[in-house]
Amino acid sequence: MSLLTRVCLLALLALQLPLLAADKKSIVMIAGRPSHGPGAHEHNAGVLLLAKCLREGAGELVDVKTHLNAEWPSDEEIAHADTIVIYADGYTGHPAIQKDRLAQLTAQMKRGCGFLAIHWATEVRKDKGGAEFLEWMGGYCEPFWSVNPQWQADFTQFPVHPIANGVHPFTTHDEWYFHMRFKAGMQSVTPILSAVPPVKMNLPDGERSGNADVRQQVADRLPQHMAWATERADGGRGFGFTGGHQHKNWGNDDQRKLVLNAILWTAKAPVPSIGVESKVTAEELLANLDPKGKK
Secondary structure (H helix, E strand, O other), X not given: OOHHHHHHHHHHHHHHHHHHXXXXXXXXXXXXXXXXXXXXXXXXXXXXXXXXXXXXXXXXXXXXXXXXXXXXXXXXXXXXXXXXXXXXXXXXXXXXXXXXXXHHHHHHHHOOOEEEEEHHHHEOEOOEEHHHHHHHHOEEEOOOOOEOOEEEEEEOOOOXXXXXXOOOXXXXXXXXXXXXXXXXXXXXXXXXXXXXXXXXXXXXXXXXXXXXXXXXXHHOOOOEEEEEEEEOOOOOEEEEEOOOOEHHHHHOXXXXXXXXXXXXXHOOOOOOOOOOOOOOOHHHHHOOOOOOOOO
8 A cells, every 4th residue: 555545544534533423422411419328319320330331332322421419511511412311309309490401401302302311300390390301201200190119120021112122121129100190192102111010019198109090000900101212293302211219220231221222212323233232340330329328
């Protein structure tokens, strides 16, 4: 190969590298402040672990930025995000409903940005965030309608959907919220994780503990949806995942893969046919836990 040819090839490669970088989807991940006891609601450790897995298993597809302890991204980051992931406490403390952020996020959703919420971050107030989350994700955890018991969910079947690529049946004991407030008739909503709660589940009336409707559904053995996906009319995609109370469950390869797949899907990045492969060691699972006392 002549010197001129080598120079031309190097120049061509130099031109392609910025294009390849520009093709990567921008993932913005927001972790909430420390919450609950050791090993529960480990938002910071969970976000850092999922980000590490994305970089290792799909680094050629995505650029991942993390924000810890409820730090809100810059306007520029939000404006260029292909999807926004929130793993934090919900209800009145939800980071997305503070200040003017609902309006800020609404503008991004209208341009087709993805949205993904994990565990308590699926919950907002009906009168503040409810309408927006219903539109962005197709469903949300609504106080006095949805419930948050701890139980063992057996996920045995999955729909034909990119989020389920490479995911095998799995079981985890977690605070699996269910009886979500979904769009009427499940319009544009695809259940991803569904299971039947134990019939003897104690669900007394309360803000999150139970109500007559949910008790009847449990008695009737109706499947409940703990993760779901939606494709919005604005071109954006949303995903809700109600597990994630127990940090140790991120060590489950299939649960972790499903959420990693969903992050790619909401960002409109191609999901590998075998899903996003990742490995997590016991040491990595224990890394970055919030200082909450005895583990």
